[in-house]
Amino acid sequence: MGPLARIRAIAAAAMFLTAVAVAGTYLLLPSPSLDRGRSASVLVLASDGSILRGFLTGDGKWRLPVEPDKVDPLYRRMLIAAEDRRFASHIGFDPIAGLRAAGQFGTSGHVVSGASTLTMQVARLLERHPRSLTAKIGEIADALALERRLSKANVLGLYLTLAPFGGNLEGVRAASLAYFGKEPRHLTEAEAALLVVLPQSPVGPVPGQKM
Numbered sequence: 001m002g003p004l005a006r007i008r009a010i011a012a013a014a015m016f017l018t019a020v021a022v023a024g025t026y027l028l029l030p031s032p033s034l035d036r037g038r039s040a041s042v043l044v045l046a047s048d049g050s051i052l053r054g055f056l057t058g059d060g061k062w063r064l065p066v067e068p069d070k071v072d073p074l075y076r077r078m079l080i081a082a083e084d085r086r087f088a089s090h091i092g093f094d095p096i097a098g099l100r101a102a103g104q105f106g107t108s109g110h111v112v113s114g115a116s117t118l119t120m121q122v123a124r125l126l127e128r129h130p131r132s133l134t135a136k137i138g139e140i141a142d143a144l145a146l147e148r149r150l151s152k153a154n155v156l157g158l159y160l161t162l163a164p165f166g167g168n169l170e171g172v173r174a175a176s177l178a179y180f181g182k183e184p185r186h187l188t189e190a191e192a193a194l195l196v197v198l199p200q201s202p203v204g205p206v207p208g209q210k211m
Helices: 003-024 074-084 095-108 118-126 133-149 152-164 172-180 187-201
Strands: 040-045 049-054
Touching: 074 118, 074 187, 118 133, 118 152, 152 172, 172 187
Parallel strands: none
Antiparallel strands: 040 049
């Protein structure tokens, strides 16, 4: 490692540790409001449980809450493997991933991998903030507060409800119904893989999407 890369690595690590330390001072602050995760589209159901009609939320979204155990286990495994391998064990922030990302940034000068946990993504989805170092510190603090308040299943349920899937689709249930015409309880491997990657680069409005 050359002198410049070493300086970058040290600076990145120092920035990372400062962010963690500052975020720690927010531990006693309340967690972000869960209101957005509770705002759901209203569905009119037939006697057999099939959907006859749906209505957008007040903010113009197709958003359907879903419990993790109502989503195909294959999708859940693929999601955690891709987004947050230590989801079950961390407290909202993954210091191992954070140090790795800081070191990679320091040696390369650009972002190679992110360090956002699923809980941090939930915090960002609950309360939108501009991308900045200050916002990232607040996001870490919010994630720690969420984990202090909610179970892992509740955190995952919020992600499954709020993740963006293109256009005005939010949540894996709304996406599965719109793209595949079925509930997300049983997905093929290809369907599960698509639903894992879409929130990272959501497409535009879905032609003819409806509930």
